[in-house]
Amino acid sequence: MRKKIVAGNWKMNLNLQEGVALAKEINEALVAEKPNCGVIICTPFIHLACVADVLDKNLVGLGAENCADKEKGAYTGEVSAEMVKSTGAQYVILGHSERRQYYKETPEILKEKVQLALKNGLKVIFCIGETLEEREANKQNEVVKAELEGSVFNLSEEEFKNIIIAYEPIWAIGTGKTATADQAEEIHAYIRSIVAEKYGNEVAQDTTILYGGSCKASNAPELFAKENIDGGLIGGASLKCADFKGIIDAWKK
Numbered sequence: 001m002r003k004k005i006v007a008g009n010w011k012m013n014l015n016l017q018e019g020v021a022l023a024k025e026i027n028e029a030l031v032a033e034k035p036n037c038g039v040i041i042c043t044p045f046i047h048l049a050c051v052a053d054v055l056d057k058n059l060v061g062l063g064a065e066n067c068a069d070k071e072k073g074a075y076t077g078e079v080s081a082e083m084v085k086s087t088g089a090q091y092v093i094l095g096h097s098e099r100r101q102y103y104k105e106t107p108e109i110l111k112e113k114v115q116l117a118l119k120n121g122l123k124v125i126f127c128i129g130e131t132l133e134e135r136e137a138n139k140q141n142e143v144v145k146a147e148l149e150g151s152v153f154n155l156s157e158e159e160f161k162n163i164i165i166a167y168e169p170i171w172a173i174g175t176g177k178t179a180t181a182d183q184a185e186e187i188h189a190y191i192r193s194i195v196a197e198k199y200g201n202e203v204a205q206d207t208t209i210l211y212g213g214s215c216k217a218s219n220a221p222e223l224f225a226k227e228n229i230d231g232g233l234i235g236g237a238s239l240k241c242a243d244f245k246g247i248i249d250a251w252k253k
Contacts, residue, residue, distance in 0.1 A: 002206045004224075005164065005231040006248045007125060008238025009065060009212075011092060012044060016188065016243035019047040022053050025241040028061045036251040037231060041238065042093050042125070045079050049088075052088030063091030066099060069112035081113070081120040092117050093233075095127040095151060097170045107150025114151055118159055125164045125233065126152055126211065128191075132171035140187055145194050157199050165209045167191060168235040172213030174235060181222045181229075184211050188228035217246025221253045 014022060023041060030039060042063035043051050052062055064087075068078040084092055094113050095188055099105045105113075110126075117124050129148040130140040144167065167187060169179045179187075188209050196204035211223055212233030223229050231251075237243040 002230055003208050004251055005040060005208055005210060005253070006035075006037055006244075007040040007042060007061075007063065007068050007091075007093075007164075007166075007210065007231070007233050008097070008244055009233055010044060010047075010238060011040045011065065011098070011235060013239055014044075014047070016047055019043055020054060022048050022241060023047075023051040023060075026244060027055050027060055029241055029245050030248075031056060035059070035248050037248060039248055040091055040125075042091065045084070048084065048087035048089050057090075061091055062087075062089045063093060063122075064089050064213060065093050065096070065121075067092050067094070067113055067117055069109045069116065073118060073143070076149060081116040081122055084117075085120045085122055090123060091125055091164075092122045093125045093127065093166075095147065097129055097168055097173065099123075101170075101186075107147065110151040111154060114155070115165075118155070118162055123164065124161045125166050125210070127166045127168050127233070129168040129170050129213070135169065135171055141190055142240055144187065144191055145232050148191075148194065148198075153198050159197055160195075160203060161206070163207070165191060165195075165207060166212045167209060168212035168233065174214070176214055178214045178219055181219075181226055184213075184223055185226035185228055188226070215247060217243060217250065220247045220250035224250050 040061035064084040067081040099126040128144045130143040208230040210231045210233045216237045
């Protein structure tokens with residue numbers, strides 16, 4: 001059975017003290033009421049080591065929001081996959097649309113990052129998705145296929161088992177627009193079919209595919225009820241414990 005996961009992406013929010021307080025609150029809420037799914041919080045780099053200290057690893061996984069495409073060396077300001085791993089983190093988000101758009105991360109750069117993350121024992125939450133323009137031109141399938149081929153379909157079957165895919169319609173991030181559950185299910189099913197073409201049906205059935213795009217407690221149950229949607233990568237709604245827990249609890253419905 002593939003894993004059901006709700007992952008929070010804090011983005012560039014919360015100072016260190018606020019972040020540690022939120023992590024404690026989330027941890028306590030899940031200790032009090034065990035979740036029906038895997039839960040991961042992905043925090044800014046500076047939070048990782050402190051947050052690792054307050055989480056029950058059996059209940060809440062910890063991830064970074066990025067890592068460098070170089071192993072080590074004279075790259076001032078960069079944070080390597082090895083450094084991320086050394087904080088106690090187990091996951092890293094790579095290929096987020098904001099990194100692709102604002103920091104010009106290409107498929108080649110992301111391919112390097114994925115390799116280094118896996119080499120250092122991190123699991124990768126790999127983001128793919130189309131813009132509004134691409135969706136309106138009905139190009140979403142070719143866009144997500146190219147993004148997978150460009151950065152992760154070079155991996156061996158064994159390596160690919162450490163990839164969680166997050167589909168994020170860029171037009172629905174932070175805009176309040178959400179893909180309908182049917183739209184999301186349709187592209188998730190397509191993504192699973194191209195994983196099956198590449199790695200076979202068994203690997204495809206085991207691959208967790210998350211939905212990321214204005215997912216909140218009110219629409220999570222409908223999204224998560226779909227066969228090919230295995231959870232969510234949550235932005236804004238992961239910054240408040242009650243909102244985040246509301247989405248996690250959608251797996252109990």
